[in-house]
Amino acid sequence: MTGSPRALDRMSTLDAEFFYAEHDNVPMHIGSVAVLDGPAPARQELMRLFEAKLPRVPRYRQVVRTTPFQVLRPVWADDAEFSIRHHVRQAAVPAPGGPEQLRAVAARLFARRLDRSRPLWEEWLLDGLEGGRWAIVSKIHHCMADGISGNDLMALVFDSDPEQRLPEPTAWLPAPRPALARLAADDVREAVVRPLRQLASAPGLIRQAKPDDIADYGRGLNASARRLAEPSAGFLNGPIGPRRRWTWTTASLAELKQIRAARGGTINDVVLAAITTAFRDLLAGRRELTEGLVVRSLVPVSVRGPDEAGAITNRVSAVLANLPAGEPDPLRRLGLIRAEMDSLKRTHQAVGAEILTGMLGLAAPMWLALGTQAAFRIRQPLVQTVTTNVPGPRSPLYVLGRRLTALYPYVPIGNAVRISVAILSYVDTVAFGVTADYDSSADLDVFVDGIRRGLAELAC
DSSP, rough: OOOOOOOOEEEEEEHHHHHHBBTTTTEEEEEEEEEEEESSHHHHHHHHHHHHHHHGGGGGGEHHHHOGGGOOEEEEEEOOTOOGGTEEEEEETTTTTOOOHHHHHHHHHHHOOTTTOOSEEEEEEEEGGGOOEEEEEEEEEEETOOOOHHHHHHHHHHHHTTTTOOOOOOOOOOOOOOHHHHHHHHHHHHHHHHHHHHHHHHHHHHSOHHHHHHHHHHHHHHHHHHHHHHBGGGGGOOOOOOOOEEEEEEEEEEHHHHHHHHOOOOOOHHHHHHHHHHHHHHHHHTTTTOTTTTTEEHHHHHOOOOTTOOOOOOEEEEEEEEEEETTOHHHHHHHHHHHHHHHHTTHEEEEEEEHHHHHHSOHHHHHHHHHHHHHSSSSSOHHHHHHHHOOOSOOOOTTTTTEEEEEEOOOOOOOBBOOOEEEEEEETTEEEEEEEEETTTTTHHHHHHHHHHHHHHHHO
16 A cells, blocks of 8 residues: 655755755764753653654655755655654663763764764754753754754644643655656656746846835945955854864843843844853964954844744854954944844845745756865855854653753764854743864864853943
8 A cells, every 4th residue: 555646845945055066074963962861761662652653754654765966956855764763762871961961972872973874853862861861863854954944843743732642643654656657747847837937027026126225235245245354253264074073052031132232232243242252262372363353153034924934944144244353342342243133134135045045946956066075175265164043942841751951952063064053042041053164173162151241241
């Protein structure tokens, strides 16, 4: 008995870019480490949990199918060989099971690429933490989800009620692989129709834009060009190896709100200012800090609409922001960041980047693949870091009746970007997850201490 045929589900342009960008030293998954109260469950219990929740997330049972030379856009297809054992695994944290040991194990797991012959996600049960606690390391390929949809996935799998009962298991039958003739016909239709659809939508996008918005966007481009001329810390860029350092620090959400109330701006401005202090300390320790120097950061911005909640795909754009590491006054650093982020929002720079990404869909998949691979493999001094801020669950979550006590985010680094920072809130705590190339970031503790020092300066 087999499932019924379904329409082919092709990747969006942005999803495909994340898929093509991956190579041996650049695994392109996002993730998290969730620490829970004990006792740790058996692996079989965790497998049963995820298997019971899989009907809520059909993508978790699908693999990526590609064509030779990337002639056509990748397609999601049901995995006829799916087994939960390949995706829910187990490892032990060595004694004494403290934060240092947990970070080391998680860093090794995050450095490994996901198996492309299987659905692109993994969950690792880690036992042996001090105090009888345990953890789950989650990995999901960026071509499947961005930070917001990653949170949506977590809310689907985790429970808001410690007494929540598992849903009854249901039989799953993969849809049959499409016949070669049907696949070829769909491929030809996609190759013809998609560019026409993209072109047809372009006038609509232009008509929706107000004249004042277009003028603001043009002024924003001029300001962005001027910012690109500022001296940046290009020496932070360089080749990366296969190993990772990954660590975290935390702050209370109440502390960030107090700083925002006292100093102005947004919570995102505050965390960017703290990260700027961290880069300032790192550069000073390496004797590379000069007056007026900036660290240029790619800052992802969600463009998910109200009707797109729960959509398992990437709905994100980005802006480039200069972090003024060369400015010695912490309050002036915050003011500069606030003014820059306000300008980027006022001039709709993230929307412009989203439209550009959409227009890339006009390119043949082969050229999209080659262009993405080239962009992610060349050394470039334009972007030194990525800083992504995602609001997480505001209420406690549970797994098999155990409370989730801490949640730390992971974001990948790029080929020439050696340090990236992810910020994720959970209940009343904000966690800064820092990913770095292992060989070039032995001083990562200076950076993490700098985040805490930056918040302390602003709280004074």
